[in-house]
Amino acid sequence: MSDVGCISLADVIDGQLRFNHDNLATFFDLEMFKDKPICIVSIAGAMKTGKSFMLTYFQRYLNSRGWENQSWIDDDQKFATDGFHWRCGIEPDTQGINVWGTPYLVKRSDGKEVAVVLMDTQGLFDLYTTKEDNVKLFTLSVLASSIQILNIKDLILKTDLENLHFCVEFAKIASSKKSTERIQLQSLLLLIRDWKPANSKPYGFSGGKSYLDGVLAEKKGKAKELNEVRNFLHETFKDLQCFLMPNPGPKAIKSNFDGRNDELDGDFLDEVKIFCESILHPDKLVIKMSGNEQMSARKLAYTLAACDEIFLGGKLPLVETLVETLAKAHYESAFQDCIDLYKGKMKVLLDGSRISTTDQVEKVHEEAFKEAIEKYKLVEKVGSEKYRKHFEKYLKEQCNSWKDETILIKKISNKLVTDYKKKMREILRDSCxxxxxxxxxxxxxADQLVKDISVELQNNTKIHFKNCSVAILHDAFIEMKKINKENGKNWKIKIATGAGVAACAGTAVAAGVALGTGAAIVGAVVVAGAAVGVGCTVGLGAAIAGNIAIVQRVGGVVMSILQRHRRNQRSNQVKERKTMTQ
Known part of the structure; x- marks a missing residue:
């Protein structure tokens, strides 16, 4: 994987959360995502708790293909500086939400490839951002991820549970819908850093489960609000886990710490190895889902971009607003998938010489329209009916509009092909x-004809026509290539390997030198009196490549070489006479 570094998807600027829409669109449009399931591992938590540092181990495991390489954690001198940037000290390092610029392609045992994305978030609940923006950052991280790691130092405190409250409240509203409309989050993993053995629970997942069960157990006399948070955590996330991670050792807190393995405690490296292998092994990856379907990169981009509209302002949006926004993104993405299906089936009507009749267009439209609408109706219901009905209506309108455009383009395509053939035949007449x-x-x-024909078309139809023109003219261009080839045979151009003689207006050019004019005379080499391997008969009086200007340039080059050769001959003769005189 190339070292492309981090890409910022969102940032906090002047105390306000802002999306980088260009990066968001570009990243999730990468070819590596196409038709592949996605696993997004995001890590969030308080500032300076080692989030970015832990991500470097995730990268090391993926880069080294740790599932095939038991020594992936490397030797004692290995630095933890080969990925996400991190540093010791008290100043924050990561800003906003970042992803590693290239997904990791990982093949599971069933042969399917998964695109793994690593996401890092700005430290939460620090002195530099408002509580509202902290909640927004964490909410975005949770919505984007299939595995959300929450970094917590030492112990799970009351404040840690309170900081989860917004997402829990979101789940409360979402889960109050019918089961078929429910929006449920996927995997939350509480990573407890610097766990002390004196706390009696062993390191790893087993100790973490025992500890988390105790924390989330309902306790009498406690605040109703906290008990509600504990209950909804189980209902919000399909998978809720906890891992107890030991302290990396005393050297890790020094300002000159560079992350070398030999500066870290052995227990820490052992548990890091277990942790990485447990969540990043190809067969243990959690695929990003939308309801019961795998979420595409496109839909994820729509979801995050939609949040930008309601996250702009200092105040937090109402939970109901967030649910509706996510529902809109859900149906907008579904609409785009269905209209792409429809367009793909309609596109074959404009391929090459297979320009269809209006009846054929109508028939294909009916079949494609039916398939697109059926696909849309199978999309899982989310939120209210408003956006589902809106995008279903929009899908029908766009399909009918596309059909009308296709019929129009079919008509003007006949003119395009006719004019193209006429123009090209005029150019190719007696030429090669x-x-x-x-x-x-x-x-x-082709470009000029498309431009001329589409002058009076509306913008959308004009773009559609231009995009289809390559396919429309495909067969016509093949026909022109055949004519060109036939003209070449009529020119009786001889291409021989081994020897050649160049003739220019019936005069032999005899200089013992090879004159290469391949670009001007279509790959020919003018040879002056010597066999040089490739030869071709060239007549200056002939219209080479159907262009007199080319012939004139070739003639000029030939005459220039001849003149230079004659000057050299005279110079050599003078030298010979002087030598004889002496």
Missing amino acids: FSPKYLENLHHDV
Whole structure:
């Protein structure tokens, strides 16, 4: 994997959360995501609790393919500086929400590839950001991730549970819907850092489970609000776990600490190894889901972008507003998938010479329309009916609009193909071009015709027509290539390997030197009196490549070489006479 570094998806600027929409769109549009399940591992928590430092071990495991390499944690001199940036001290390091710039492609035992994304978040509840923005950051992290790690130092405190309250409240509203409409979060893993053995629970998942069960057990006499939080944590997340991680050792708190393995306690490295292998092994990855379906990268981008609208302002949005916003993103993404399905089926109507009749367009439209609507109706219901109905209606409108555009384009496509063939035949008359030159001519003629024909079209139809023009002219271009090839045979160009003689207007150029003019005379080499391996008969009086200007340039080059050769001959003769005189 290339060392591309981090990409910022969101940042807190002047106390306000801001999305970087360009980065968001570019990252989730990467080809590596196409048709692949996604696992997003995000780590959040209070500042200076080792979040970015832990992510470097995740990267080391993935880079080294730790599931195939037991020594992936490396030797004593290995630095923890080969990934996400981190540093010791009290100043914050990570800003906003960052992801590693390239997903890790991991193959499971069933042969399917998973795109793994590592996400880092700014330290929560520090002195630099408001409580509202902290909650927004954590909420975004949870919504984006399939595994949300919450970094907690020493012990789970009352404040830690209170800081989860917004997400719990969100789940409370979402879970009050019908079961088919419920929005449920996936996996929350509480990572307790610097766990002390004196606390009686052993390191790892087993000690973490015992500890978390005790913390979340309902206790009489405690505040009703906290008991509610504890109860809803179990209902909010499909999977709730806890891992107890030992302290990395006394050297880790020094200002010059660089993360070398030999500066870390053995218990810490052992548990880090177990932790990474437990969540990042290919067969243990948690796939990002939307209800009962795998969430696509496109839908995830829609979801995060939708949150930007309601997170702009200093105040937190109402939970109901957040639910509705996520529902809108859910159905918008579903609409886009369905309209892409419809367009893909309609596109074949405009491929090459297979320009269809209006009846054929109507028939394909009916089949594609039915399939697109059925696909949309199978989308899991989320939130209120408002957005589901809105995007279903919009899908029908867009399909019918696309059908009308296709019929119009079908009609003007006949003119495009006819005009294209007429223009190209005029150019190709008695001429032969190199393949590259012919391709350039094809693009020039096609672009100009498309531009001329589409002058009066509306913008959307104009774009549609331009995008289809390559497919429309595909077969016509193949026909032009055949004509060009046939013209080449008529020119009786001889290409021979081993020897060649160049003739220019019937005069032999005899200089013992090879003159290369491949670019001008379509790959030919003018040879002056010597066998140089490749030869071709060239007549200056002929219209090479159908362009007199080319012939003139070739003639000029030939005459220039001849003149230089004659000057050299005269110079050599003078030298010979001087030598004889002496």
